[in-house]
Amino acid sequence: MATKQDPIVVDGNEIRKDPQSVLTQMCDRLDLPFTDKMLSWPTGLKSCDGVWAKFWYSDLHSTTGFRPPSGIKITENDIPMEHIPFYREVLPYYQKLLSHSIRA
Known part of the structure; x- marks a missing residue:
């Protein structure tokens, strides 16, 4: 279904550069209030993590906030043939999606 609204796209590197x-x-575009509580979280498992948590969230569970981007650039040479x-x-x-992403 096509809409006239621009998509909200968040690039991982951009949010890690300047999460706030x-x-x-993003909150402004969604008409939601921003709160500083969005910038940090307690370590460990969360009740809302679901069954895939142990496979997907190991880094998240050991952090308390956003980490700066790694600076690693993936090129075609890094991709298996x-x-x-x-x-x-x-x-x-x-x-195309990246061209719509929110910039830090």
């Missing part, structure tokens, strides 16, 4: 700025912009065709196919879609 990105979250404030058998995945290069897929990478090339989806890259334009990724770049």
